Amino acid sequence: MSSIALPVGGSKKPGRVLPGFHLSLGFTLFYLSLIVLVPLSAVFFKTFTMSWDAFVTAITSPRVVQSYKLTFGASLIGAALNVFFGGTVAWMLVRYSFPGKKIVDALVDLPFALPTAVAGIALTALYSANGWIGRYLEAFGVKVAFTPLGVVVALTFIGLPFVVRTVQPVLEEAELELEEAASSLGANRIQTFVKVIFPTILPALLTGFALAFARATGEYGSVIFIAGNIPMVSEITPLFIITKLEQYDYTGATAIAVVMLVVSFILLLTINLLQAWTRKRGQAKKA
16 A cells, blocks of 8 residues: 655645736736726826816816715715614614514615615605605605705615625624623623624724715715705705716816715725724724
8 A cells, every 4th residue: 555755844735726826916906907997097187188277166166065065964974874773773683583584684685786766766756745754754844855855865775785784794793702791790781782792893883884975975866866956955966977977078077076086085094094993902902
């Protein structure tokens, strides 16, 4: 019987399933450049054809500035609401069993699959003055459709899955023993949540917030129906960009797009830095 000699000093290091680091890195950079970098660069290059005075005029007109305020303000509010309500939905789906749980879990993904135009029409039908919900809100003097509040409702609707699907896996992997230990040491429910649960899910909440915010800033289809697109009242920036394109003002459209890109990048970078700081702080506490 023949024997197989093993290398002296230990076993052979297993190879990678997909060998070729340089080839994989090259393909990755090429693909990301083709899909992300080139289109974004085209926006900046098109804007550079404008003079500085024309650029400032295009991005600082009162109507454009008001659309910035509505777009970013409503996106921040919608993402913040989803952090609370999305976190609650994720908690319920992970920690409790109830009839129809699988149906509720599937409904969370509905904004992903639903065409944005259909979502906008459905929300308008619900919240208009004669809609199923809007008629009752009108009785209390609350108007949703064709107001900034309608924009917030639409952006909250489309951002919910991002928070739920980000927090849900973290809660599933959380160690229940830590909560039980905190309870056995005399901590009440609020203390257990603040000291044990919240630090664990905070990075996931920040990630979900960033994803929901990024999705909301570029939302178009579901907003234009319920917003009414009233200038200086309920007109969002993506709609203003489309209007510029329909008027063949391509440089004006790209100038506004550049502002949105820069502001969104700064906000997302801030959120990512905060997330990294939170994660590092959590690791330091464990050490």
